[in-house]
Amino acid sequence: MDLKKLFDKYPLFVFGFGAFLLGAITDSGFFIFLGIILLFSASAQYKKKGGEDSKSPFDIKKIINIFNNNSKKEHMETINPRNKAKIGFWVVIAIVFLIFLSFASAFWVVIDAGETGVRSFFGKVRDSEFHSGFHLKNPLEKITKMNIRTQEYTMSVTQGEGQRYGSDVITALTKEGLSVDLDITVLYRLIEEKASDVYRDVGLGYDEVIIRPQIRSVIREVIAQYDAKDIYSEKRQEAAQIIADRLKEKLDPRGIEVEDVLLRHVELPADLAQSIQLKLQAEQEAQRYDFLLQTEQKEAERKVIEAEGQRDAQQIINQSLTSHYLNYLYIQNLQDREGTIYVPTSPSTGVPLFRGL
Template identity: 65%
Template sequence: QEYTMSSNRGKGANYSEDSITALTKEGLEVDLDMTVLFHLQENQASDVYRELGPNYVKKIIRPAIRSTIRENIANYQAKTLYSEKREEAKKVISENLTKVLEPRGIVIEDVLLRNVKLPQDLSKSIEKKLQAEQDAERYDYLLKKEQKEAKRKRIEAKGQRDSQQIINQGLTNQYLKYQYIKNLKDREGTIYVPTNPNNGVPLFRGL
């Protein structure tokens, strides 16, 4: 079974607006939409009906839920209920509800904190903070992307410089002459004249 208390008409156990208003640690009012899943222990179901009747939900479960939630929400700041402490608060409420209702034959299966409505000013402040955090994360992402691209370009430029340096070191006069002569072999009418490697003077035997 489930019991829901919601600020939306027609969505809770009561047709009218039925959210739970609780005070936070700093004294702010928050409205909570909650759903509690539960069932009766099989060996105690008859006792529950005999002692409380068919309206046992309104007689014991509803009051226990509302009082337990108010007691526990008082330990949290409003902004944390909206974010990082939400799951923790839900777990604590579930554990404390179990302590209250299990001895009466009612087993709590789960507690769903469906909505947390904060005071308007605080809600806007949190939204601005979240937007600022998202903008900062986007800026960091773009900055890291640009840094990686700059690093890639530096590595690429260094590779090109190193490659050019190796090529330049290999371009000796002898190598250039060799390539020049090699390219002349396909030219018709080319006459090869050996030269002195020291002074470049042509060498002619018998002259």
Template identity: 75%
Template sequence: MDVINPKRRYGKFGGLAGVFLVVLLVLIFGSSFWTVVEAGETGVRSFFGKVRDEEFSSGFHLKNPLERITKMNIRTQDYTMSVAQGEGERYGADAISALTKEGLAVDLDITVLYHLVEERASDVYRDIGLAYDEIVIRPQIRSVIREVIAQYEAKDIYSEKRQEAAQKIFDLLNVQLEPRGIELEDVLLRHVELPKNLAESIQQKLQAEQEAERYDFILDKEAKEAERKRVEAAGQRDAQTIISQSLTPRYLEYLYIQSLKDREGTIYVPTNPNNGLPLFRGL
């Protein structure tokens, strides 16, 4: 009868446990020697609190095991401030209230599209931190919008000059954000909310202007039609004058003869040009 040595059996299991422990330690501590930066991100490197200037772009990188990698988004992002609850970055109503040129308060919905410049990510992390949208972008949006809206009357930003105002906001905001490593892509001035009475009066005025433009178009069209008819009548008058002056008896006789050439049974008889009598052959 075979006898199993307990020490041999436990030694075998102990060896497997040792291998497993070694593999586990390699996975835990070995991962500190590399990092993977996903697409649309950049890795900011810091060593004992000191931020390095060179970022890790997307991909696999070897690193110092004591080095910390903070990943930051470099994709296109948006910051929205809206009068609608829950639509913007904050849950409550977050529209921007600004005064127009005539001192009227208007509420504006705006969306700013931007992205973090990868080569400046370490500067942004060092100087501002990860919440740069709330620390820098939001205050600059509010400041620039109030500065620009103060240059326009309410009816202008409500209608035809909204895009012009949005472009001015873009230009001024870009001047403030670009030096900080944030690149602006677009500014969307999505909605302008005026006081109710003012909005109604502007709508009525715009409707009246459209009606006036329509009537001007009709009058211009009728004036051109009248001019066309005058030119046509003058042409007909001139044509009749020319024709009446050219209708001599000889020309009328010629036209009459011309009209007979296609009539059946017509016989041409030559006449004497001196007395108009028919000429018969042999007489």
């Protein structure tokens, strides 16, 4: 392959293709863009020539002929030495510009929201971190970005639900020695002010090195203090809170803040789970009967109080119904009637008679 001849005739094409290839290999959008610009520039330059030279250097047949050295007669004129000098000048400028950009990007770093930048210089981790935003830095300094958002660590019997593939359930022994399986999710976040310490002492995989072992240890300690039926029913939330408190005590000094612990599922042996369910149903039924008895008792007490009230009211009424009071009521009622009213009176006293009215 006559590479020298190819470079002499199409220098921009060679540099453009090289930049494009370098960008594709290094996954650099800048080099890919630069390569495209150089390739189009080469195409535009060679189209200005007349005759056979008006053909673009992207003519596949010509490129194949040059590489195979099979062309016996050249169909293109060599580039003018003056044009060669200009092309070489701009190529040098482009290379210098690329080198400048490569070095210039080493003087700054951008930390995204929810991240912190851990600084290290020749392997030594610095104590201060870069917070989110734009920062100038030593070009020889390495910046490692770490997530400080709320994250979760799940250990579950369901495949693909937790951090590990397959079943990752926690098995623990209860107070009476029964084996129970638990699904748990721990919400945590990296404390930004201690990110450098975590990176120095543990590295980026602190969730597997620190969090996971502590979760397993603390859960087994707490579950051992409860009976199976308590964990299965009413004391699950209490146990989850104790687990969260103990994890905070152990992980906060290591630079990890525990926000919450969710004890999502407790799986007991099948026969034990059934017996607990039956017992819970019996307890609920007993509580229902107790409630009914209390309701009936309250109703009986209400009726007694109501009867006593009626009796007392009648006694008061009987004591207050004197003859004078009855005469007064009789006369008052007569005032509300229209027309002539005949009232029987006593022959001896002349007082109206109420009997038979």
